Amino acid sequence: MSGAAAFFDLDRTLLAGASGTVYSAAMRESGFVSRSLPGENLLYGLFNRIGETLPSMALARQAAAVAAGRSRDKMRAAGLAAAPGLVALVQPFAWPLFDEHRAAGRKLVMATTTPFDLVEPLADALGFDGVLATRYGVGADGSFDGTIIGPFVWATGKLAAVRTWAAENGVDLDESYAYSDSVFDSPLLGAVGHPVAVNPDPAMIVMATLRRWPIVNLDAPPGVVKIPVLNIELQRLAAQFARPAFMPYARFDISGVENIPADGPAIIVGNHRSYFDVAAMSVTMARSGRAVRFLGKKEVFDAPVIGPIATAMGGIRVDRATGSSEPLAAAADALAGGELVAIMPQGTIPRGPAFFDPVLKGRWGAARLAQLSEAPVIPVGLWGTEKVWPRSSRLPNVLNVANPPTVTVRVGTPVKLAHRSLKADTDKIMRAITRLLPAKARRPYTPTAEELAATYPPGYKGRPDAERDRRPGTDS
Numbered sequence: 001m002s003g004a005a006a007f008f009d010l011d012r013t014l015l016a017g018a019s020g021t022v023y024s025a026a027m028r029e030s031g032f033v034s035r036s037l038p039g040e041n042l043l044y045g046l047f048n049r050i051g052e053t054l055p056s057m058a059l060a061r062q063a064a065a066v067a068a069g070r071s072r073d074k075m076r077a078a079g080l081a082a083a084p085g086l087v088a089l090v091q092p093f094a095w096p097l098f099d100e101h102r103a104a105g106r107k108l109v110m111a112t113t114t115p116f117d118l119v120e121p122l123a124d125a126l127g128f129d130g131v132l133a134t135r136y137g138v139g140a141d142g143s144f145d146g147t148i149i150g151p152f153v154w155a156t157g158k159l160a161a162v163r164t165w166a167a168e169n170g171v172d173l174d175e176s177y178a179y180s181d182s183v184f185d186s187p188l189l190g191a192v193g194h195p196v197a198v199n200p201d202p203a204m205i206v207m208a209t210l211r212r213w214p215i216v217n218l219d220a221p222p223g224v225v226k227i228p229v230l231n232i233e234l235q236r237l238a239a240q241f242a243r244p245a246f247m248p249y250a251r252f253d254i255s256g257v258e259n260i261p262a263d264g265p266a267i268i269v270g271n272h273r274s275y276f277d278v279a280a281m282s283v284t285m286a287r288s289g290r291a292v293r294f295l296g297k298k299e300v301f302d303a304p305v306i307g308p309i310a311t312a313m314g315g316i317r318v319d320r321a322t323g324s325s326e327p328l329a330a331a332a333d334a335l336a337g338g339e340l341v342a343i344m345p346q347g348t349i350p351r352g353p354a355f356f357d358p359v360l361k362g363r364w365g366a367a368r369l370a371q372l373s374e375a376p377v378i379p380v381g382l383w384g385t386e387k388v389w390p391r392s393s394r395l396p397n398v399l400n401v402a403n404p405p406t407v408t409v410r411v412g413t414p415v416k417l418a419h420r421s422l423k424a425d426t427d428k429i430m431r432a433i434t435r436l437l438p439a440k441a442r443r444p445y446t447p448t449a450e451e452l453a454a455t456y457p458p459g460y461k462g463r464p465d466a467e468r469d470r471r472p473g474t475d476s
Contacts, residue, residue: 004175005129006101007162007188008094010112010119012181013198015089016219022085023118026078032070060113061152064136068146072117072138079118083125090126091218092337098126107171111162111178111188113154130169132161159187183207220337244283248401250276250388252283256411256436259378260288265335267373268292268342269366269415270380271433272349276389276396276407277382281342284380284409292340295331295365316341328365335373343369345429349391351462355455356445360430367417367425376414377429381436383408390454410436 011018027033067075101108107129112119116133123131134154137147151157166173177194178185183203189195190211197208197215208215244252260266270281278294285292294315316330331341345362349355370377387405389396415432417425434442447455456462 003107003169003171004105004177005107005109005166005169005171006097006177007109007111007132007179007192009180009182009185009198010110010114010122012201013179014091014094014110014218015086016091016199019082019086019089019114019119019122022082022089023078023114026082027075027118029081030074030078032074032078060134060154061148063115064134064144064148065146067115067136067144069143072136072142072144075115075117075144076121079121082118083121086122087125092339093218093220093333096333096336097218101177106177107169109162109165111153111158113152113158130165132158132165155184156187158185159191162188162191180204189213243286247279247283249396249398249404250279251404251406252280252409253406254284254287254409254411257284257287259411259413260285260290260340261376261378262288262290263338265338265373265375266340266414267335267366267369267375267377268340268380269345269377269429269433270342270382271360271437272344272346273355273382274349274385274389274391276385277344280382280385280407280409281380284411285340285342290340292342293331293334295327295341295343328369331369332372335369335375341369341375345426345433349455351391351455351457351460352452353447355391356447356451358434358442358444360434362426362430364422364426366429367422370417370425371419371422374419377417377432379412379415379429379432379436381408381410381412381433383437383441386454391457392454394458408438412436 008014011020024033098108108127109130109132110119110123110126110128111132114133116131116135119133120131132153134152135149137145137149139145151160153161162178163173165171166176173191174193176192177196178189178192179196179198180189181197181199181201181204183201183206186204186207189197195211195213197204197213199217199219200208200215205215207213244250260268268281268285270277281292281294316327316334331343334341343366345366346360347363347365350357366377369375384405384407388407412432412435415429417428419425
């Protein structure tokens with residue numbers, strides 16, 4: 001065997017929860033059943049919270065007997081009707097995973113307990129190469145006869161179905177991948193070379209930890225930390241602390257939050273004055289109620305205090321010395337999944353006379369992301385963050401609570417970009433940010449020696465007269 005495949009469970013893996021509610025409504029519409037089962041919503045709600053249980057799977061096994069005498073065509077019609085709605089519910093970061101496996105030449109296979117005639121239309125709509133699902137026996141009249149043909153595709157039965165399909169299709173399981181949330185799929189995950197626990201139930205968390213299986217959540221970009229069992233992003237928890245009450249050493253004057261889209265992708269761009277910019281942006285994003293992925297220079301993520309906050313808030317660390325395109329790709333994936341991405345186009349905090357330059361220079365990363373994703377670009381003007389944490393200090397001035405400086409944040413409307421020239425788009429972005437700053441920021445200014453000294457990092461030994469040329473505004 002030389003081929004490989006990626007096997008995906010459906011409920012709580014490709015989908016965030018149960019497909020049963022969608023299929024149940026479709027089966028009523030098609031006439032396969034006349035009414036909902038007693039306690040159906042309660043059962044699905046319990047499944048969504050804790051995953052598969054032995055009682056729920058016993059009921060699923062008995063469903064074949066309940067289907068006896070009912071039309072196979074009507075079940076098939078229900079599956080066809082439900083497929084488009086379920087495609088829309090596939091978790092956002094499953095799609096790049098599909099593309100990754102296809103690019104590597106691996107077949108995509110759905111492996112689920114759901115009846116074959118219900119789920120095959122969904123697998124077809126997703127462009128999968130195969131579907132392994134529980135098959136009900138059919139009589140001569142086209143009605144189900146109450147039996148199960150082949151294995152009940154669950155636990156060891158799912159592994160048996162996968163092994164049979166792999167043998168028939170020349171697939172090497174040692175080279176293959178399997179994705180599931182349920183500990184009952186451990187036999188399958190243990191049989192492939194690349195097992196992955198997705199949105200794992202409590203028992204699967206223990207199993208995956210003991211067996212060192214990767215744990216991912218397909219509703220969040222790769223690398224974003226989620227709290228097990230509660231299935232809450234660490235960023236969501238951290239956002240509870242991104243409030244002015246927890247930062248008494250700064251006052252916040254924030255407006256324009258309504259310009260941040262309530263849903264869908266967007267690129268948040270701001271000017272860079274201090275390491276405290278991340279905190280100011282975090283407070284602003286928390287008010288919008290949305291998670292955001294910060295794309296930032298590695299020094300921000302390595303900095304004390306604010307670095308761990310940036311990481312917890314879903315940050316994407318950029319190390320320009322490596323020349324890697326991975327951060328940009330990670331940001332593009334986040335946007336494709338409907339996320340917000342925040343980026344400081346200047347790339348670094350200006351130093352010396354460049355800090356006071358009324359013309360902001362930006363690198364092209366934000367414009368490139370906008371061109372690739374067609375996501376709206378939302379400008380943010382930051383002012384006063386350097387008073388909280390000057391560049392010359394290794395830590396923010398957290399002791400200044402009697403008379404804290406004011407940090408001003410202004411969120412603007414989307415920047416209209418032509419997507420023809422990265423330079424022209426970058427210039428538009430920087431002008432939009434500049435318009436959100438106080439009027440004095442747009443006028444030439446001669447700083448005092450003390451003000452200049454505050455813009456240099458501790459131990460600075462560079463040439464102040466060369467700082468304006470240090471950031472040419474390109475990514476070359």
